[in-house]
Amino acid sequence: MSILVFADHDNSDLKVDTLKTVAAAQAIGGDIHLLVAGANCQSVAEQAAKINGVSKVLVADNAAFEHQLAENVSLLVTELASDYEHILATALTTGKNFMPRVAALLDVAQISDIIAVESADTFIRPIYAGNAIATVQSLDSKKVITVRPTGFDAVALDGQAEVVAVDTVTDAGTSSHVSDEVSVSERPDLGAASVVISGGRGMQNGDNFKLLEGIADKLGAAIGASRAAVDAGFVPNDMQVGQTGKIVAPDLYIAVGISGAIQHLAGMKDSKIIVAINKDAEAPIFQVADYGIVADLFDALPELESKL
């Protein structure tokens, strides 16, 4: 029984969340191969070869895969699929984009966003914004699965896998990449940070997010936002934490001026410690917070920064 894990990367670095998806593969059990599809992505292949428990790294290095367009990548994975019983990708925007295509091309269901493995055909996943947890059994012979990174602990980088080039080039020719608008930040990635501080509508405008930066610097934190803050244009979309944005589970999550809609809670309620700063004592965020402080954030944030 073999498992193919799709590596998430940007052609130069392997995303650490891939190590969590490999952990899910290990929980299923079997020979684990990793697929690195990209262009000029040899450095990713080298990093991938060190992942614990991976026996083989398949590298499809071709211009057709540079931007991991769903049309092209799904054809590649489908061609490779015959050797595998399970195909896994991380439930990040790349995996969410192409994996359902793979499932449809293979004529099987996809099990999305699993947070635990019950057995080789049974998986646990949140539904209704995490307000219910479903145990789902796949009835298909092949299992196409996306893995929510917060559900698994990253495996170590102490392995030594064989690296094999894949010559298959699949270019559907129906789509092309135009441009990227990448948010550049010196701070840790939202999904990987051990501390996250997020601002909501209460921040009032984008400039006020600077109040979070001093605290983030002192704590080595990533900065996130609620949907309300993103919709209002305070900050870009890649900062959104929630049901349909990024799912985080850091050691410490500080929610500032966030009321705590269920859609936001769905993205952060598995954090180890939650702190809420809000001037409304009735805000639902206090029902999930370990430590709450009822205060005006414009007073509380400068004081917090000075005392860290």
Add this chain to the structure above:
Amino acid sequence: MKILVPIKRVIDYNVKVRVKSDNSNVDLANVKMAINPFCEIAVEEAVRLKEAGTATEVIAVSIGNKSCQEQLRTALALGADRAIQIDTEQNLDALNIAKLLQKIVEEEAPQLVILGKQSIDSDNNQTGQMLAALTGLAQGTFASEVKVEGDKVNVTREVDSGLQTVSLNLPAIITSDLRLNEPRYASLPNIMKAKRKPLDVKSAADFGIDLSPRTTLLKVTPPAERQAGIIVESIDELVEKLKNEAKVIS
């Protein structure tokens, strides 16, 4: 150009669901239902394309029993021209939904299909991509901007690193993200008008597709509840607790 908009009837996004005591599923009895928010955004985008003169007709389609006609009427009130209900009592997997939609795409030959990126009940985020694969069309998922230019459509997508713009050959499949637009409210005259717009009913069984389930829902349980914490009185107390009690900062 024709635009097809598949929509789903789901629990209203403001309602907090409860799990049934026998753990068989969530309890939807007497719960307020609505059009899935992402589907509503998809309808709005299609209607705007029609208002801009890009599209000529907007067709809403929903798969479910008679009750989903309520959501189809909502789509008609928002500006869709006609609606199709694919009637079934079965709770279908996304793959089977995509297979039924594929048949409608073959019948109607739309230039664009706009769907919501995910439904807020099953949170699968699959149907649009599966439909794109089955029809062999290009896809622009998680769209925050859609621009039709000649025989192509440029779609700006919300991705983990920021925004990505792709160019797709038409016909194409698009799934909407939150920032694509802000849906309008249906006016009372439009709600009245929607009642007279055409709504076709087709039986799912008539499409000749094997709709047998691909997954079994074994059980549904409530999530682990977080213990409500404490309210601290000062920033000093907060910092002290984080350092010495929670030990998450040093």
